[in-house]
Amino acid sequence: MFYRETGQFKQSYAADQAVFPILQDRLGLAVILLVAFVAVPLFGNEFLLASVMVPFLILSLGAIGLNILVGYTGLLSLGSAAFMGVGAYSAYKLSTIFPGVNILVWILCSGFFAAGIGVLFGLPSLRIKGFYLAVATLAAQFFLQWCFVRISWLYNDNPSGAIEVPARTLFGLAITGPSATPVTRYLVVLVIVAVMTLLASNIVHGRIGRTWMAVRDMDIAAQLMGIRLLPAKLLAFAVSSFYCGVSGALMVFLWLGAAEPSAFDIKLSFLLLFMVIIGGLGSMIGSFFGAALIHILPIVIRMLPEALGLPIAAATVEHLTYLIVGALIIFFLIVEPHGLARLWQIAKQKLRVWPFPY
């Protein structure tokens, strides 16, 4: 009813090639950004900011990274947690070796280290596809995690084997370490995630994104269009790992505060893959949907009994949460195998033609 593009005539190709060609979409995005930048920090409590929103945004960024690889380029990867780890450890090393440089610079730079490692482990992708590539990236997962445990130089010979985030400031305001307030951490993460999402969205809507999707949909035809497979796939690995790396660095520096190698184990890789599949392969907004379903939904379910005044033991609630989230994942996949992003698209399509069926 309100979501209708009738009367919005495009007078130039520039307007038609826009990422959000429909006015209502742009308004919706503006509202979301307004809520995220103003309302949430103003009215959100510490729990909402530190335990819900910050992890949600960081996981979304990781999911976007993985989505570039799996959803847009069609290369199955199980090494995303390891690439996040590379980002986290390189940000840690850089910030302890050069404490004078702003931590945000190092968090973003850590992405380049992850990108380099990602390209290295992406090399087999020219020869192998699908599940076999997943197994090859699994090697990255185990090898890199082994490095995080065994190479003590990476964690500065810390006897606990963990990396602990040093306190760092931006414009005199603590953004990492124990003294950083949730609001500052949230805003820093939000800015980084928003800007990087915009850049990723631009890439996938342009020539490079089309190249990736061409490789995904029909690599033989893509070659005939003049696309060289290896550079295209390696670029996807690089960009994807860059995003994972930054997300890993953010995870340690602005969310957890300290991390052991087990923080980057295969479970996290699987979680990211679930987010991407459930959210929607090849969709930016799907990455956010997926992260919300996997991270926020369990929190909401856990809080429900208390909010409703039901006398259920905490352990039971925990088990029930697993059950319900699992069932919901299966439900969503049956209803729409292409993910929540597709459901969202269908809903918008229905709205456009409402009250008629088509």
Place this chain on the structure above:
Amino acid sequence: MNAASETLLAVDGVSLSFGGVKAITDVSFDIRKGEIRAIIGPNGAGKTSMLNVVNGFYHPQHGRITYKGKTRPRMRPYQAASQGIARTFQNVALFRGMTTLDNIMVGRTLKMHRGLLWQMLRYGPAMREEIEHRRVVEDIIDFLQIEAIRKTPVGKLPYGLQKRVELGRALAMEPELLLLDEPMAGMNIEEKEDMCRYILDLNKHFGTTIALIEHDMGVVMDLSDRVVVLEYGHKIADGTPEVVKADPKVIEAYLGVGH
């Protein structure tokens, strides 16, 4: 067509085998600039293999290919693409998850040069480049009369339109040599007529050289300037449609011989 016009592509003594299976044996023919050249033959004659050799998918064991005056033993598909050889497939090979517009835009890949940094910003030069190529793509969409399905994912399109989009994608490369692998397979008479019209228009107005594989003999004989006939990987006839039609070997290959 002008018979004296220069040779665009010459295939010289090409043999291709996969293990013990000989797909092509010592085949030579040429394609002149500006002509419509048909390659025909019964199933399994090596027609598609021949196209794959021309655009670099298969590397023949023997023989040479001369394209635009340059002889080479082998080349890669992207080299063929960058030198102006475009191709459509027998079984439609579109990028199914992408819209018609995006599919055709992929055909412009080689002509777009802005790197990752500009692409990330989607502003200034990157956006200008995008719009400039969108304009070219819109011309192709107009030419093929597929305006209405611009934003439709190609996976949802009917077969005849998919074939048309695939032709559009090949055209977006502004090819000098266009290889069409059964452009009319599985089409009804109306779609076939449309496709014939596009092929003729392309050839007449844009001067595109076309090599096509087709099983509909009526189409082949009407469209093409010269025909080469393959059977079991051997060339059995080569010449104008009239000559080929009258060749006893061709009749034998298609109709069989009385025993």
